[in-house]
Amino acid sequence: MIIGLVTEFTKLAHATVVRATTALVVLGISLLCSAMLLAVHTDDPQLAAKLGPLIDPGGWIGYLTVAIQVTGAAGFVGYGVVLSWLFSREFADGTITGLFAIPVPRPTIAAAKLVVYLAWGLITAACLLAALVVLGLANGLGPIPADAVPVMGRQFALSLFTIILATPAAWAATLGRSVLAGIGTTIVILVLSQVSVIAGADGWFPFAAPALWAIHSDITVGPLQLALVVPVVAVSVTLTLHSWQHLQLDR
Amino acid sequence: MADSMVDARGLIRTFDDGTGVRGVDISVARAEIHALVGLNGAGKSTLMRLLLGMLRPTAGTITIAGRSPADTDWATVGHLVDYPLAYSELTSRQNLTLGARLHGVTPHQIASMVEAVIAELHLTQYADRRAGKLSLGNRQRLGLASALQHDPAFIVLDEPTNGLDPSGVILLREALLRRAGNGAAVLVSSHHLDEVARIADRISVMNAGRIIGALDPQGIDIERAFFDLVYSDDVAA
Numbered sequence: 511m512i513i514g515l516v517t518e519f520t521k522l523a524h525a526t527v528v529r530a531t532t533a534l535v536v537l538g539i540s541l542l543c544s545a546m547l548l549a550v551h552t553d554d555p556q557l558a559a560k561l562g563p564l565i566d567p568g569g570w571i572g573y574l575t576v577a578i579q580v581t582g583a584a585g586f587v588g589y590g591v592v593l594s595w596l597f598s599r600e601f602a603d604g605t606i607t608g609l610f611a612i613p614v615p616r617p618t619i620a621a622a623k624l625v626v627y628l629a630w631g632l633i634t635a636a637c638l639l640a641a642l643v644v645l646g647l648a649n650g651l652g653p654i655p656a657d658a659v660p661v662m663g664r665q666f667a668l669s670l671f672t673i674i675l676a677t678p679a680a681w682a683a684t685l686g687r688s689v690l691a692g693i694g695t696t697i698v699i700l701v702l703s704q705v706s707v708i709a710g711a712d713g714w715f716p717f718a719a720p721a722l723w724a725i726h727s728d729i730t731v732g733p734l735q736l737a738l739v740v741p742v743v744a745v746s747v748t749l750t751l752h753s754w755q756h757l758q759l760d761r
Numbered sequence: 762m763a764d765s766m767v768d769a770r771g772l773i774r775t776f777d778d779g780t781g782v783r784g785v786d787i788s789v790a791r792a793e794i795h796a797l798v799g800l801n802g803a804g805k806s807t808l809m810r811l812l813l814g815m816l817r818p819t820a821g822t823i824t825i826a827g828r829s830p831a832d833t834d835w836a837t838v839g840h841l842v843d844y845p846l847a848y849s850e851l852t853s854r855q856n857l858t859l860g861a862r863l864h865g866v867t868p869h870q871i872a873s874m875v876e877a878v879i880a881e882l883h884l885t886q887y888a889d890r891r892a893g894k895l896s897l898g899n900r901q902r903l904g905l906a907s908a909l910q911h912d913p914a915f916i917v918l919d920e921p922t923n924g925l926d927p928s929g930v931i932l933l934r935e936a937l938l939r940r941a942g943n944g945a946a947v948l949v950s951s952h953h954l955d956e957v958a959r960i961a962d963r964i965s966v967m968n969a970g971r972i973i974g975a976l977d978p979q980g981i982d983i984e985r986a987f988f989d990l991v992y993s994d995d996v997a998a
Binding site for chain 1: 838859863864
């Protein structure tokens with residue numbers, strides 16, 4: 511496993527796709543949220559009227575609530591892109607043939623990809639929260655009040671949920687042998703999450719439950735509903751490892 | 762065959778488009794270079810993929826050093842099939858280090874092994890260049906270096922001269938002869954009959970998924986002999 515982790519870390523650390531996505535997730539989300547904050551405080555009453563409800567109740571809590579909403583969608587796509595690329599690039603670059611007939615089993619390589627992705631995701635999530643805090647302070651929100659700390663915790667927790675809930679993209683990218691298969695799956699899941707909320711599934715759709723819980727909306731999401739994330743991720747990871755175990759280069 | 766490094770019997774694996782292999786027996790002895798020649802679609806790459814576990818045979822058996830594929834010590838195998846193991850974002854040296862790790866080379870041996878193969882395949886000036894910036898030929902050379910650097914006991918190379926310039930072809934030839942001389946079993950496919958004749962101990966001809974005969978590497982008109990075999994097989998079919 512150590513060999514797999516070292517090789518996958520080396521590849522990830524040098525990859526342009528990963529660097530670009532890290533910048534988009536960290537800077538993109540944090541700048542978007544701070545831009546909305548600035549826009550609300552402009553002299554344009556119409557703009558303030560339109561954006562004001564989005565950052566209700568204002569201040570740190572309003573700002574972080576916007577960040578939670580953006581993280582749930584944009585973050586999910588960003589994590590799905592990196593995970594799809596990690597798995598599909600071996601097929602696209604033709605390097606998959608080099609991952610056969612070696613002493614490191616392919617499921618170990620797939621597991622190493624997931625572990626390295628998880629570590630990258632954790633770092634990215636921490637950087638995003640740090641960027642949100644820095645930009646919030648820079649935009650004059652003042653000292654962080656005590657009641658904003660739990661909201662920060664929910665934003666970070668949502669990032670973690672989002673990271674692990676993107677794992678179906680790994681399986682899809684493996685089956686489809688293409689980055690588009692993984693990204694397409696990520697987008698379909700995102701759309702289904704929105705539809706599930708509109709359809710009244712509340713927190714019973716595991717891909718939507720963490721965002722609903724983090725936003726602290728009128729919909730109550732219980733521990734059981736959040737716990738449904740675990741089997742979903744377990745199944746995704748198991749299917750991915752199984753696919754790598756039984757992989758054949760027959761197409 | 763007692764001295765066989767690789768022995769495959771009755772291999773079958775076909776695809777919907779009619780290509781594949783149909784009942785192939787093949788062996789590669791230690792210290793032997795066994796060449797596979799055939800037209801496009803003859804089944805050479807499929808056969809190599811079967812031997813390397815990239816495809817599972819519908820029927821037939823494979824043993825490598827007397828073991829089934831599930832029990833094979835893959836650290837003793839080196840291969841290049843289709844594309845080199847070269848990640849575009851890594852330098853040649855980083856790619857070779859990664860390849861050595863994946864082949865189970867112990868960490869304290871990796872640096873000297875990588876430097877040795879860089880020198881052997883004349884990659885010194887490209888050692889710190891990203892693989893994505895290399896020409897097709899140098900990328901192929903990098904892939905060959907990754908396949909050969911750990912001095913495998915069984916070497917499988919599919920069209921290894923693809924993209925190589927004449928000096929690269931000579932370097933490859935010398936590298937293979939040196940390893941076969943040290944006891945490695947080498948299975949190599951090629952379209953270049955003259956090149957194959959220079960290094961091979963045995964040449965097997967594939968056509969329509971079967972091995973239809975052999976060519977004498979010392980033969981005078983090997984190209985004519987090849988086409989006679991293929992034509993006879995096509996007519997018989």
